[in-house]
Amino acid sequence: MVPSTYDGVAAMLALLVLLTEFAMLRAPLLRSQVRLYAFQSLVVTGLATYVAASKHIDELYVLAALSLVLKVVIVPSLILRLLRDADTDLAGSSVLGVASAILIALVVAAFGFFAVGSLHVSSSSLPTSSLAIACAIVLVAFVLIILRSDVVSQAIGFFSLENGVSVASLVVASGLPLIVDIAFLFDLLVAVVVFGVIMRVHHARNATLSTSDFDRLKG
Amino acid sequence: MSTLVIVLVCLPFATAMITWLAPVKLSQYLTMFVAVATFAMALGLLPRTSNEIVTAGSLLRVDALSQVFLLAVTFLYMTTSFFARGYLALGEGANARRYGRRFYAGFNLFCWTLIVVPLVNGLALLWVAIEITTVISALLVAIDDTEGASEAAWKYVLLASLGLGIALFATIMMYYAGTRLHGASYSLSYSTLLSGASHYDPKVVRFAFVLAVLGYGTKMGLFPVHTWLPDAHSEAPTPVSALLSGALLAVSFYAILRFFQIAFLSLGPSFPRNVLLVFGVATLLLAALYLLSQRDMKRLLAYSSVEHMGILAIGMSFSATIAVVGVLLQVLAHAAAKGTAFFGVGSVVRKFGTKDMTKIRGGIGALPWSGPMLVLAVLALSAMPPFGIFRSEFDIVYGGLSQPRDVIVAIFVVLVIVAFFGLSWFTTETMLSADPSSSQISGEAIVVEKGEVSNWIVLSMFVGLVALLILGVHPPAPLVHLLDRAAAELRGGR
């Protein structure tokens, strides 16, 4: 069964989000990671616009505009400002080499694909591949958070996980009431502020963005 | 009645705003007053909600299940506000004033979000409310600005946010499950979902339920994703620890129960129960073992919370109604008992200046009132009669035996006993051992003078213990009625 052009394009955009996630796994510089996040959010915005245009859901335009402002501009610039203030660390540290990290993430992503695939949801309205890709994005974000040991990468990992969930919501729940979508976005903003505050507290106290000394509390 | 619900939602929020601006002294009394008022209002709602569903607009909805958690949260709000009055030794100076202002604003805001969680109508709003509890409590965990606090706060906010990301995924999948029946655009309100749940695609609901248990389970402290919990509980200021443990974990459990309700109608009883059983047993096992090897007093209580969350999950996996009633009673009793225990520990920590249990000796001697009450609270946590947790765990075990699931019940009882051993061992060591000043073990122990830290602490603990006694000896009839109705709601009734 050949997917329709609509599904194909939607899946391609979702895949682009996934590939950006992989690129984040690869990017050594924190700055480039933030930029990749901005790009990823831009693709998600593009996906929202595309869904809005082809399914004629006008509310999604509002959502796309909001997420453009919030996730492409505000959040990255907030984090970049934090990075400018904390000029101690340019690059985060990764536990594994890039090639091994990508292979692990690939295995994890494959798991996500087959987890969704095993649902056997064969409905005409559901682009299964996009949903599977969303699931893979979430899982790769987990890998990113686990393998990186600095607060910026981990925070970016969380934000990009949220992007993955956005992709899922766009492809399976595009009719979600606008108020709910906005609530989700607003929540993200609050979370970003809190992440930022705690990152600053951490940096002010330890003069580093690394999480390698997060081993005092055990047991 | 719906006005009462609206007032419940608005009042703590307004208080938070006022305490941000007002002087600390005023904030303290205002908070206590509002907290008592909120608890009274929650009690006032009880007669109505145990018979019918109270709604206010399309956004707020209180049924018996919400009412149970509302009671737990507001009760803890009240007792913790007493405790905080005694616990915070705010000196003079700009720093102390700033700390006090931040603390009280954050405290009231946190309680506000905790109250909102059971009141909102619908899975989407539920997610939003729980996300807000996370961000505010993360700031409260970090408020002490120590190295440990920033580490704990980071772990907490990261893990909890990840969990909530998964929970959002679960919410979206649940939404998708309903689109075939309710159309592409509908509100995720409980009544819509519950009315349609039996027609949803079981595969999608199953996926959503597992994701929800994993996601909200992170905040609840279920086994593989509980790791933030002991850190956050031990590093947060003690009033916040009490709220985290007694109320935050409970409302996260509430979120899981909402998914459980839908999954129950859609998938039948066995799948959701088995999922909860697996998580519950693993959680209980882990907590029981960790309880045996703690040095830090607050970590000890944190693992005890993990243990109780495991018990709740196991209790939900039993099919007998009495087990479900037991679970709901346990939510209430745990809130009271864990709050009281944290208050007692707070008193000890203030007195001895450390959380390290190897250094604390002769607690009862040093603290004539809060010492013995701490011992009683720990006994209550270990399910000793005549306190509430004894009754609730008895109900759960009874429900398990009547099913019958003897093996699970046997494992359950053994693990609870192990946990009891861990808890009581350390408490007897620190509280009941001889006074260091009068004996030979004074090598490492800290010698302190006899006397209470604050009478407010004693008051808060006393209220908690009275509640535990009432729940244990003779739960009032309206409450029993409420629990029965809530249990019926969880088993497919509406």
Next chain:
Amino acid sequence: MNSVIVSPYGVQAIQVLTILLGAPLVSGVIAHAEGRLQGRRGPRILQPYYDIAKFFTKETIVTNESSWVFLAGPIVAFACYLTVPLLIPVLTTFPLPLGFSGDILGGGFILALAGFSVALSGAESGAPYAQLGSSRAMTFGALIEPTILFVIFAVALITHTDLPYALSATIRSSTSQMVRPSHVLAAVAFFLVVLVDTGRIPIETHSGTLEFGMIDEARTLEHSGPPLALLKWGSTMKQLILYTILINVFLAPWGLAATGKWSSVLLAVAALLGKAMALGLVFAVIDNLFSKLRLFKITEFIASAFLLAVLSVLVFYVGGG
């Protein structure tokens, strides 16, 4: 004359001749464009022909220690490059008689044999740089192999065959095939494979003279005279063959001859060379935009190509797409 039908075998021969004679031209265009992009005037477009012609007139020098393998390698490789155009859709949309004598795997094997014989020949020279080049070429060749396999899997899944003609026809059939995620991913993965196999930036500086960074180029350092001419010519042919596969199987399988008429076949030749030059320009731009990766970073590059190829297969399995 325009309506004269060429026999299928004739078209087949023209395919080989197109690759054989067109390849140096494409290389010349790329080299010229690169020069322009770098602000130089660049070599003449026909320079590769002059080079090859000149090498044929030079004498061949062989070390005393080298065996016949040293001289046989270039010939075998050249023969391989002459064989592959028989199997792939170079000019026509319809399959030619010999097109079924080997599938996409067969073509891959023949290309691998060519690479292997060149590497063997280089190693046989005994010179350290040539041996270094041979061993590096084989190492990265082995690393890129799984990616190629997954691309082939993806192609096979999409078309249910492993014939290049079939994929070419499938892509032409509709736009939904064109935007199909698994196809796009496989195409991009194959694009990266072509980058690796033709020895372009970011893998190696193909026109450089720094032996440490060389991979493919280093293998031929010890050859001279006609064997060197065959190697140079062969490498341009390999490049055009890979371009042809990329263009006619994955990216833009348009402009092919639908019938055996002279006019359409000639048009197809022009179209192929035009498309190949356009693609070559893309590679030239990439050459200018990126810098060469450190040798140990090449695995990362290959890992990303592998990632794309695997995702392509996964997406197919889950979403049919």
